[in-house]
Amino acid sequence: MKVITQKDKHGRFEINGNVYEFTTDLLYTKVTVIRDMNYPFDVYQDKYGNYVLCKCEPYPCFDSSDRVFEDRFYRSYLICSSKDELIEKYNYIMKYNPGCCADDYTPSLLAPLIFVDDGKSTICIMTESDKNK
Numbered sequence: 001m002k003v004i005t006q007k008d009k010h011g012r013f014e015i016n017g018n019v020y021e022f023t024t025d026l027l028y029t030k031v032t033v034i035r036d037m038n039y040p041f042d043v044y045q046d047k048y049g050n051y052v053l054c055k056c057e058p059y060p061c062f063d064s065s066d067r068v069f070e071d072r073f074y075r076s077y078l079i080c081s082s083k084d085e086l087i088e089k090y091n092y093i094m095k096y097n098p099g100c101c102a103d104d105y106t107p108s109l110l111a112p113l114i115f116v117d118d119g120k121s122t123i124c125i126m127t128e129s130d131k132n133k
Helices: 023-027 064-069 083-096
Strands: 002-008 014-015 016-019 029-031 041-045 050-060 071-082 113-117 121-130
Touching: 014 121, 016 023, 023 050, 023 071, 023 113, 050 083, 071 083
Parallel strands: none
Antiparallel strands: 002 121, 014 016, 029 041, 041 050, 050 071, 071 113, 113 121
């Protein structure tokens, strides 16, 4: 069962028993796990040593004026307990191209996932309550 919650963008949140002050806690150290990884992905280790697959996409723009002034992004952080889990999630995304926005249509395989819309004051967190059962 997926659990999707909204949290204040500037407040604490907890994933797998680890407490994060801000989403920047997810991006503690940039690492290389998969060579030739496709944009818009980066891989980090959080302050607890978990791997984080980070997908960053720019807001849609409809003309050149939009592009000049638009600085917002959609950011998805997929927390992985191992390199194997990270590679599994990356391969799944590359094969099926699912949305990574922590909604009812996002596959449970991608949990836990944090979705940040720079234009909103909240973040969306998707966890799976029975993942280890």
